[in-house]
Amino acid sequence: MAKKKKFKRKKIFLLLFILFVIIISIYIINLVNSNNYKLKKIGYNEEEIIEIVKDKDLTDYLLKHEYDELYLKIVNTKDYKFKNIDKYINYYKNNSNAPLNDIVYIINNDINKEYSENLISILKHKYFIKDRLDRYLNYLNKKTDIDDVIRDVNSNLDYEFYTNTKKTDLSKDYLLIVNKYYYLDEDYQNSNLVTMESNYTKVSGAKLEKKTYEAFKKLSDDARSQGYYILNNSAYRSYDTQNNLYNNYKAQNGLIWADSYSARPGHSEHQTGLALDVASASTTLTTFENTKEFIWMKENSYKYGFILRYPKGKEYITGYNYEAWHYRYVGEEVAKFIYENDLTFEEYYAYYVEKNS
Numbered sequence: 001m002a003k004k005k006k007f008k009r010k011k012i013f014l015l016l017f018i019l020f021v022i023i024i025s026i027y028i029i030n031l032v033n034s035n036n037y038k039l040k041k042i043g044y045n046e047e048e049i050i051e052i053v054k055d056k057d058l059t060d061y062l063l064k065h066e067y068d069e070l071y072l073k074i075v076n077t078k079d080y081k082f083k084n085i086d087k088y089i090n091y092y093k094n095n096s097n098a099p100l101n102d103i104v105y106i107i108n109n110d111i112n113k114e115y116s117e118n119l120i121s122i123l124k125h126k127y128f129i130k131d132r133l134d135r136y137l138n139y140l141n142k143k144t145d146i147d148d149v150i151r152d153v154n155s156n157l158d159y160e161f162y163t164n165t166k167k168t169d170l171s172k173d174y175l176l177i178v179n180k181y182y183y184l185d186e187d188y189q190n191s192n193l194v195t196m197e198s199n200y201t202k203v204s205g206a207k208l209e210k211k212t213y214e215a216f217k218k219l220s221d222d223a224r225s226q227g228y229y230i231l232n233n234s235a236y237r238s239y240d241t242q243n244n245l246y247n248n249y250k251a252q253n254g255l256i257w258a259d260s261y262s263a264r265p266g267h268s269e270h271q272t273g274l275a276l277d278v279a280s281a282s283t284t285l286t287t288f289e290n291t292k293e294f295i296w297m298k299e300n301s302y303k304y305g306f307i308l309r310y311p312k313g314k315e316y317i318t319g320y321n322y323e324a325w326h327y328r329y330v331g332e333e334v335a336k337f338i339y340e341n342d343l344t345f346e347e348y349y350a351y352y353v354e355k356n357s
């Protein structure tokens with residue numbers, strides 16, 4: 001009886017032992033197969049492994065690659081994205097002078113250019129437009145200040161005036177641009193032209209686009225109620241009218257003079273019906289600047305949706321000499337923004353109209 005009991009106990013003990021060995025074996029097999037163990041074998045330390053295994057994609061990726069501290073450095077950059085990891089590494093191989101944060105920025109923005117500090121400054125500029133990257137980089141041969149480079153290229157100044165011209169996008173309505181790069185067709189005429197009433201214009205029969213005219217009337221009425229007389233001196237001009245005007249200027253004063261004071265046909269804002277030259281009751285265009293009316297216009301015209309289109313100090317961007325008399329309707333909201341940010345319409349158009357289309 002006692003013998004039998006002893007044997008039974010031995011048997012249980014043996015079974016337990018076998019079970020123990022099985023459990024230990026499973027544990028060891030699991031351990032050897034675990035990512036932690038494999039990462040450790042590749043060369044990562046405990047701390048690194050804790051971070052790595054939080055990300056399954058990254059873990060799988062690193063298990064397939066030899067140890068390289070570059071991986072973890074990249075992973076620790078602010079904007080790292082796992083899907084780009086191979087691209088970061090490739091870029092680094094060809095541009096090992098580039099800071100990793102910059103590499104991540106360049107790749108995340110899908111830029112394929114050799115690294116330079118200028119490149120990064122351009123990419124991070126407030127007014128950077130991706131389509132124009134090559135032009136900015138080329139323009140660095142002409143100017144070094146990045147603000148200048150961005151502003152000039154956005155205003156197309158990397159091209160000579162009247163080169164690389166294109167037909168303006170009429171779908172922009174009140175924000176369409178007409179200048180030395182963008183033109184209107186010979187037969188373009190705004191379909192909403194209205195004839196101005198005589199108490200708003202010094203030239204009888206002058207025409208403006210309807211909404212532009214409504215805004216101008218309001219401006220003129222309000223100014224008048226405060227004692228300022230602001231009248232139209234030249235509004236809509238057809239292609240043919242502009243053609244004659246420009247050719248007369250050219251015949252009288254030469255090409256350079258004509259180009260800085262007058263637009264070539266198709267390139268005049270007056271053809272849009274959205275622009276006009278103003279004068280006070282007793283002045284001509286060129287003396288308007290010295291009037292109290294001009295000061296009033298400078299301070300108030302934006303409230304009615306008009307901008308001083310060719311401002312002083314911006315001749316280089318607009319391509320025109322300063323014109324105290326020429327105003328363009330763009331709507332109240334945009335006029336206010338342009339006024340407050342001291343932009344030319346060229347700059348505004350590149351960044352806020354064209355870029356987002």
Ligand SMILES: [Zn+2]
Pocket residue numbers: 270276277325326327
């Ligand atoms: Zn004008």
